[in-house]
Amino acid sequence: MSTPDTPSSKATLTAETDPAGAQAAAAATATKDHGIEFFGDGSHKTRGIEVGGGFSCSDISMRRLLLMAAVSPAGSTDPVDVALKDSLRYRFKHGAPNADIPAENFDPAKERRYSLARINDMKRTKMGESKNTLIARGDLESVMNVAKPERALRTLLRKNAQMAGSRGYRCLGVATATVDENGKVSPFQMEGFVNVRPVGTGLQGDDLTPTTEDWVRLSVWSGSLRFLHWLNVLLIVTLSVTGYYIMDPFFGDTFFRGIDIGYLMGIMRFIHFTAGFTWIAIGAVRVVIAFVSKDRYLRWETFWPFKKKEDWTYLKETLGFYLFLRKESPLYVAHNPLQQLTYTSVYVMGAFQMGIGMALYALPHKNSSLFWAIMAAPNDWFGIPFMRLVHAMIMFLFWGFVIAHIYLAFRADSLERHGGISAMISGGVWMRRTSKPIDAPEL
Incomplete structure (x- = not known):
């Protein structure tokens, strides 16, 4: 200076x-x-x-x-x-x-x-x-x-x-x-x-x-991305509730007198399977979009933060901010490096969950075709109890992520005041004019 x-x-x-x-x-x-x-x-x-x-x-x-x-x-x-x-x-x-x-x-x-x-x-x-x-x-x-x-x-x-x-x-x-x-x-x-x-x-x-004199509104999240986000929320909640019931039926005649418990289990399984196949379809669509979309925040590059040497430093500083060791964190319009790694891990975890779910679903169908025989093969390799245990544990990991995601979203909004929580409804975030985001031109 x-x-x-x-x-x-x-x-x-x-x-x-x-x-x-x-x-x-x-x-x-x-x-x-x-x-x-x-x-x-x-x-x-x-x-x-x-x-x-x-x-x-x-x-x-x-x-x-x-x-x-x-x-x-x-x-x-x-x-x-x-x-x-x-x-x-x-x-x-x-x-x-x-x-x-x-x-x-x-x-x-x-x-x-x-x-x-x-x-x-x-x-x-x-x-x-x-x-x-x-x-x-x-x-x-x-x-x-x-x-x-x-x-x-x-x-x-x-x-x-x-x-x-x-x-x-x-x-x-x-x-x-x-x-x-x-x-x-x-x-x-x-x-x-x-x-x-x-x-x-x-x-x-x-x-x-x-007034917007000191702030700039940026359109970040497209309508298609927000639709996928909230559809994923709905499907994960549905799969979690019905999946937990299949694992441990925690209500029955107490709540629905006159309804046979077996029939109720059938309803839960039907909802679970329908939601599961819908989730797999959404996952497939998301993979395609990652390679063909013109929206920069839908492209596959957003899943990996380390594009240059400085990104490692930004990750360290962001982690220090989340751990209350730093007063400030690098400014990002979209996802910071820690968020990118987290969401990428969630996508990988979701892919494993889909695969395990398909393997368990294939059990009664494995003799009907070669496709279902291949899908059911992991049950023979690792055992059905282990597959069900991993399937349940991933569900709990998802809920751990959801809780942390909600907390960090509110924390970031209260400190940075950029409207990140409402952004998944409106699609836009607010940034201070003249600020210098890492992932966007100077405002």
Whole structure:
């Protein structure tokens, strides 16, 4: 990370102010030149940009946080810089501190998503010690990645940013680091964020309907994939319930008085076999689709995550996130490496279950044709009791997967807030604008 050179002139964040008359004239000039409009809630508009408060997570006030965010080269015409400095003139009624710095003390956002501003003799409090300070300002997630706040603070920042986002605001994160006399930069400390938005994107009155200004909806799961997903859910539930009953009839006359138990078993077996053959047909269709579909998320490539060297690192980081050893995980639009491996294992396990089911079904038919004789052969190799045991154990493994799948889906949605749970109904997920997924272009 490059930092601006040592300043040749000083710009301070102290309580120094302009004379009241000069300040009023400056405000009037700004209003005339930039078309500022002020509102009762403290927000204002400048050149199409509104500044509307923010959130301080340190010991500084919102006005001082705004001052840090406003630090930029003197004479900058960037609409955000102009809006922030005009907001200072509005909030500091008795004269705003100087937020101008030399151009050589400012490193704008280019490859990264935040700028760096070098300030001399910054005072955090009125009686505090003056220090040379480096201010990072920009995309909230990017600034948090630089400052590395604790998990609780990161969550708090995101929740407050989400509330601001519901009114169309984008959050400019602010973090600071001190620079010693030798030029060594200390670790960054998160200070908070300031809200800005283009004029006209805000919501009126008490309307709290979320805006898509900071989010992008991506259509990920096609209708055919969602149909297969829910059909698989229905078939697995049906096969599990009827299969368990065939293994251990847990109700009968107690629930259905007057119905012969043997006939009830026949009904259960019929349902089980019908669902089983339907499941096999769906499996065959899925295999064909994996090779002929134009949908990238239905293709066979989605079953194997290791396409390049970095994928092993992404798998390790994802596993650490699931084990609560990491605060962040690599961002994926579709399935991350761990999910891909899990779902591939489920498909393999399902294929074994279908094969064992066919072998058990073939028992009374093995003398009728060569096909059924071949299908029933594993019973002779391993024994019927063993085949039934494995068939039952795979059923329990499926239910273990279902429980873990539901838990992890809710966990991921609560942490990443991308609508993954509803995605299997609507087909779309929500991603933060400017995010960089591993498996998709930058948003």
